[in-house]
Amino acid sequence: MHTTDWIVMLVTLLGIVAYGVWKTRNVNSTESYILGDRELKWYTIGLSIMATQASAITFLSTPGQAFDDGMRFAQFYFGLPIAMVILAVFVLPIFYRLKVYTAYEYLEQRFDLKVRRFTALLFLMGRGLAAGITIYAPAIILSIILDWNLDLTILLIGIVVICYTMFGGTTAVSQTQKTQMIVILSGIFIAFLYLIYSLPQDVSFGNAVGVAGKMGKLNIVDFEFDLSNKYNMWSALLGGTFLFLSYFGTDQSQVQRYLSGKTLTESRLGLMFNGIFKVPMQFMILFVGIMVFMFYQFEKPPVHFNPSNLKVLSETPGYDDQLDTYQGEFDKVFDEKQIEIRNLISAIDADDQSSITNAQGKLKRLNSQDSLIRSGVDGLIKNYSKEYDKKLDTEDNDYVFISYVTKYLPKGLVGLLLAVIFAAAMSSVASELSALASCTTVDFYKRGYGEEKSDRHYLNATKMFTLMWGCLALLFASTASMYDNLIEFVNIIGSLFYGTILGVFVVAFFMKKIGSNAVFAAAIIGEVAVVSIFTLGKLGYFNLPYLYLNLIGCLIVVLLSLLFQQFNNPPAHDKNKDGILDA
């Protein structure tokens, strides 16, 4: 990496952290540490919510996803604005009226302590494990691309985040996230402009978009109802809305963001901000991926984007010559594609439908050959892994964007884009650590052991819990290499706990007759059932996609709560009916 890039990256990152620390120099109470004295304005809340959700892997993976699969992933976010409105109408007023510090505190007021603790424990387990992956996932990619030591990359991300989160609590998190999001959005937009600038002189932006469309990459909306299709309009509106209700309504790392609002109005506006800008932001990131795809139609791409895998193959006798053969075939197909893409551009310009169809057909055939060659390289990697008993991941989409950034962007911009990725990693981890520490202090430590201690005591305790969770996340990140697919692993962890948590909150908000004993028993059975179903699936008894665990967990808790309440009449616990149910 060039010195200019180092300077840009370090100045940007240190500037963000220094600004956050400076803005939080007066944090001296538990309320200011956990809820930022409830002083945040709507735009800070909105940007903070967006920054928490958008981790580094979002900026590494999403363009790669568009490169490989087109724009249809944008539909995944279509349920988000609906979830924002539902939360603003039903959930926010309740949390504000009860003046809670954590989402789980509300469950004690609605049910009792055991339901609160059980749900908080599920959150701590799920989010605690995920925090390690949030650090590890970008670290592994950045360390390979930049040829840095993995452990040092993990430490670089982790230690900076732990320091400023521990120092300034949630305000430091929100203030840094505000500047992080500004840097992230600016960086992505600059990369987009540079991609347009990098197109060949005889290819306009309109030509590039036209060709991408004809190559099936601009397929944003799909109205066909198909259960086997992960991303279509219906899975987005049905499944996505529930997923986002669960994530934004019950995950403390998000709840803490909007509970820091100065007033209910500011928090609601923050959610609306997220509802309006999140989908266009994801569209923008995906579109950058499309432009990277178009860039590589004119600039020869590598046959495989993970340089570490290519290095291993090219240095291993028996594999090196096979890789060369694949590379030769790949280059030949690339040269043929050049001719057909230009034919397609001419046909589009002339609006000649038969020539368009003809060029499309030829490009489709060449793209199939491309895929076959890439699959051949994947096969080589698998064979190598088997022969030498070393785990190499064949998936290379996550490396597409970062490879482009480090190889083709000019000096200075590389540093800025790397700062974007580090900033995104830090923003998500900071929210997670802050939420984990708040939940541990408020829902366990204070509630169980030291109610009578001073505010200073709880402030110091929360700082220590931040440090503890940070160290655990680092420890987990350093052992995460044993998991094959990191993103899937994070989602599986979430799916194991989110369904039950959502079920408890659905009962709490909408089923006023159900008491604590019924929901507690239902939640335990629900969690055991989810883990059992997942384990049986892993053992090969049946094949159930893990995303359904969210729905199953939620349904089991709701249905069993209704059933158990029939045997537990009158409601075991409804002490706060006014505050919660009639909100």
Next chain:
Amino acid sequence: MEAKKPEETFIDAPPPIMGSWKRLYLFVLILHTLLIFVFYLFTKAYS
């Protein structure tokens, strides 16, 4: 822990624009619908 009184933050005031929350929510949802429609047109135009 010292907490502010609930009424300090729980002010169910109307939003600064559009006059009522109902209208603002409707605006967000209509905007979202329009965005999906634009995406649909975009998909159709370039497919």
